[in-house]
Amino acid sequence: xxTVSQTVxxxxxxxxxxxxxxxxxxxxxxxxxxxxxxxxxxxxxxxRHYGIVFSNDITDLDQRIEPYPDRYVMGLIDGYLxxxxxxxxxxxxxxxxxxxxxxxxxxxxxEAGMAGRYSGARRREYTKLVIRKGYGGRGIGKFFHAATHTxxxxxxxxxxxxxxxxxxxxxxxxxxxxxxxxxxxxxKPFPHYAVHEQYCSKEDPMDSRLVIPSIDIAxxxxxxxxxxxxxxxxxxxDRFLEA
Amino acid sequence: MKTExxxxxxxxxxxxxxxxxxxxxxxxxxxxxxxxxxPIRKELEKATGNYAVDIADxxxxxxxxxxxxxxxxxxxxxxxxxxxxxxxxTVPWQKxxxxxxxxxxxxxxxxxx
Amino acid sequence: xxxxxxxxxxxxxxxxxxxISELYMRFIPLDLVAHWKRCGMVADFLAHFLGYNFExxxxxxxxxxxxxxxxxxxxxxxxxxxxxxxALGLRYVGEHIEVEAxxxxxxxxxxxxxxxxxKLHTEDLEDLFVQQIEHTAAxxxxxxxxxxxxxxxxxxxxxxxxxxxxxxNVFETIVRVCLPVEKVEQ
Numbered sequence: 240x241x242t243v244s245q246t247v248x249x250x251x252x253x254x255x256x257x258x259x260x261x262x263x264x265x266x267x268x269x270x271x272x273x274x275x276x277x278x279x280x281x282x283x284x285x286x287r288h289y290g291i292v293f294s295n296d297i298t299d300l301d302q303r304i305e306p307y308p309d310r311y312v313m314g315l316i317d318g319y320l321x322x323x324x325x326x327x328x329x330x331x332x333x334x335x336x337x338x339x340x341x342x343x344x345x346x347x348x349x350e351a352g353m354a355g356r357y358s359g360a361r362r363r364e365y366t367k368l369v370i371r372k373g374y375g376g377r378g379i380g381k382f383f384h385a386a387t388h389t390x391x392x393x394x395x396x397x398x399x400x401x402x403x404x405x406x407x408x409x410x411x412x413x414x415x416x417x418x419x420x421x422x423x424x425x426x427k428p429f430p431h432y433a434v435h436e437q438y439c440s441k442e443d444p445m446d447s448r449l450v451i452p453s454i455d456i457a458x459x460x461x462x463x464x465x466x467x468x469x470x471x472x473x474x475x476x477d478r479f480l481e482a
Numbered sequence: 483m484k485t486e487x488x489x490x491x492x493x494x495x496x497x498x499x500x501x502x503x504x505x506x507x508x509x510x511x512x513x514x515x516x517x518x519x520x521p522i523r524k525e526l527e528k529a530t531g532n533y534a535v536d537i538a539d540x541x542x543x544x545x546x547x548x549x550x551x552x553x554x555x556x557x558x559x560x561x562x563x564x565x566x567x568x569x570x571x572t573v574p575w576q577k578x579x580x581x582x583x584x585x586x587x588x589x590x591x592x593x594x595x
Numbered sequence: 596x597x598x599x600x601x602x603x604x605x606x607x608x609x610x611x612x613x614x615i616s617e618l619y620m621r622f623i624p625l626d627l628v629a630h631w632k633r634c635g636m637v638a639d640f641l642a643h644f645l646g647y648n649f650e651x652x653x654x655x656x657x658x659x660x661x662x663x664x665x666x667x668x669x670x671x672x673x674x675x676x677x678x679x680x681x682a683l684g685l686r687y688v689g690e691h692i693e694v695e696a697x698x699x700x701x702x703x704x705x706x707x708x709x710x711x712x713x714k715l716h717t718e719d720l721e722d723l724f725v726q727q728i729e730h731t732a733a734x735x736x737x738x739x740x741x742x743x744x745x746x747x748x749x750x751x752x753x754x755x756x757x758x759x760x761x762x763x764n765v766f767e768t769i770v771r772v773c774l775p776v777e778k779v780e781q
Contacts, residue, residue, distance in 0.1 A: 282625045283678040292628040292677055297510055304510075304628065489632075508635040508664060510628075511672075512731060541657065542635065544664055545741035552728040574658050574781060578749040585725050 254373030266466035500534025564589025605755030612689025665742035
């Protein structure tokens, strides 16, 4: 009984001829098949790198089973999914596993003077950013991360405003969240779980952070509409201009 | 008290008489069974005699579930009590597996409904 | 040439006996973990399919589904890279039902499988059953380790495995369970 090999579908751009591709499309996953593609893509990478799997029926961090995000955004080159990220819109990871509660968030929102506009009870979490092997190292990941911090994705299907929470290791905050683009506010350190042993360390621990979108995300990014088409050349050169 | 999921039901009888488990139980791991067995364990702790576990209508139970049942048997043993398993002749695995559990606790009985 | 070990009772009757029915399916473990009920669904479908070959269809289906479910659950749980396909096969050959599953795993799990299969053939099965329960009850474990013991003990199944080293720390394991038809007819 042979295993099926996972190869690039015929006719698709593969890393070897990435230079021939011109545009990078970013759009929320809407159709059921797009959601499934994102789920599979995220699960494959998380399982390979961290030994984590995802389930729709059970979550158990001790068994390395995490909940799937509720919404997804896709990054496509020539129709091929090369980047994805998720959003927890119902229960967030930081509240389920990070001991973050509504009061913690309300206090920080009030301290920022935004109590009228935001509430700790209305929160979503950006999560599970993944880039396909062979497509990293040229700025696609950083650009995708920045471009998906937009109202079009973060407030998708929302009737009211939401604060954003994030859970990541400190090196990720330093690399991906420059203050001038996305300011993060530390809520509290994230507790230790064996499931994260391949992800973080004592020297690079995880913490839960808050982002108040209207004041913490640079308007040029927050107000950029999705779906969007972006010139890859500009991404590589760090110019971030729209096609 | 009755708990139901789409596939199985757990009906705990009054006065620590016992429990009726029915349907299909094929959960991922022994720890996934904790929410199913914890309420039963609590009742078993309070029982004074043998505790009845009726699984006659439990069509499938995977090996992780057998582990869960065996923990009930061990819990009863720690209180010098037994479990009375009520099984069905028409569900092949039941009599065989419950009879094996007798080796864990001599006060376990197995009878058909 | 890759290193291949066969342990327990692995030899298939295919080739010696006529094949009456056979079915093979391949799965991505991630798919089965995503909705765990899929394991039971597959086991039930294949068991119902083969159940038509028996007098007491209901009884046979229950037994075959029980065997399939255990073998499939193990293949998923013991796959290390869960995006690597696993395979499940079911055959009615001669007077036996053969169920087999293959998956890829690492050295530690492959060695544990080898030891486990050896124990199945050298120790008393009722003792082994009790030992395994006490062992699992003592610590939190992902898998109960009871599945194959129960199949051998309760259905007189022949159980064996083949372990093939594919690459450093990558082993393909095939677990095969062979039940006499009279045990399924009951």
